[in-house]
Amino acid sequence: MIKNIELSRKKITAIDSAKQLRRRELSQKIAFALIWLAGLFAVAVLLLIIYYVVSNGFKVIDLEFLTTRPAGGVSGKGGISTTIVTTLYLVILTIAIAAPLGIGTAIYMVEYAVELSGKKGFLTALVNLIRTSVEILAGVPSIIFGLFGFAVFVSYMKLKFSLLSAGLSGACLVLPLIIRTTEEALLTVPQSYREGSLALGTTKWQTIFSVILPSALPGIITGIVLSVGRVIAETAVFWVTLGGSYRLPKNLLSSGRTMALHVYMLASETRAFDKALGTSAILILIIIGLNLAINITSRHFYKRFSGK
């Protein structure tokens, strides 16, 4: 209620609005400048690293470097052909183990475990335990996954230093990442899709498989591609589970050497620092390529779903 209409209509002249506005605009400009600087700094550092690695690395990259296998020994002679193939094998194996497990866990937690909310009992406790474990696992340093893999897969299960040991350990490493990204993706699927589908007389699984998973697919793919990047970039885990053989792995129980591991070994045990940089350059290009792939797929899906 306005008691005094005259007073409320009176213009308050105590504030010099023009001066105020100038001061506010100035502080906005300063804030913008600082934010811009911070952004520029981050981008500049990143570009500098990429430039350093790629420009130095490209000196050794040629077709021969890519197609011959490392010679071994302290000279660091030879190329990186087998490490590229081993990396590819390991990525496929790790994702083949981790993706079904991770996606399945996330589906269970988002789509099935909700029915338990509010109830007390064994299953509710189990779901809470899974959720907490995933959060903790996501923050565990990778060397600990490596030691775990070494103790369980390499020693106890007698899988030795092998692709299989490394793939299982790598799966443990990326599992939390896949679970979390899939969970996020499923949670963003509108409840109205679930209701709309169930109201047509579909079973819960039909709804999950045909409506929810396709809608969550971009997010799930992003999680998987991030995991691929994680496997490609990882050294600590594979250092203690994959061994370091520079030969091409013959089967799942063969030892091997990924590109990242090769970089580490070249830099720490040989004189071929230039070849370490060359391998790194190729690694960086692959990671950039993967990120582009994420962008393109998510844009593609966005277009398809929004119908624009």
Place this chain on the structure above:
Amino acid sequence: MTEKINENGKTKIRVEDFNLFYGKFQALQHITIEIPGNRITSIIGPSGCGKSTFIRSFNRMNELIPGVRTEGRILLDDKNIFDIDPVELRKQVGMVFQRPNPFPKTIFENIAFGPRAHGIRDRRILEEIVEKSLKQAVLWDEVKDNLNKSGLALSGGQQQRLCIARALAVEPEVILMDEPASALDPIATLKIEELIQQLKEKYTIVIVTHNMQQAARASDYTLFFNMAENRAGYLVESGKTTDIFTNPKNELTEQYISGRFG
């Protein structure tokens, strides 16, 4: 005490002393009513009186919410729906929601989704169903050349008709509509109302509406719900729409339809 609101038609849904609880909170109390077949029955009442909860009981959609408990019976063609598997029940009792919710699929796939889930694989049969459903939903002429476009690319009114077509495609007997036009503009609303009139020849329609003109225009029978002291929804009055709107027996109904509360 069963309230007869239908003199000659056949009863499609019979609700007997139905109570619904969200945990300890009672949302619906002692509802007993018969809903006639091949007619449009509208449910009106102030916000929070349990209209949506009531129709979501007919296809057991409330069971998706943890902690829901019901008492009493709802009979669909003399069969208690709580004895029918909810998946089977929802095939017979379709639903259209307040906000259009097409799937992020093509128009064709949106409609073929239901029949396909029920086991129809033959592409030719699916094409027939899609065409028939879209025609029934008066959307065919607008989209027949663009069946591979995303359902989300349609306008709001078209999306809602797509959702109606999607519900029709599984050939239900009853269609529940939860304020189907509340998110639409007046012209799209009018189209939906015309469509509902055509659908009653083949289907039993129960529609929740906030809009009293809509109930008066578009329905044959009207149920008026209100909130009791304990905030539970109950049925105040039911009858032919013309009677309810011109000659309400209950004082509350009269106050509500004349806009004095709600």
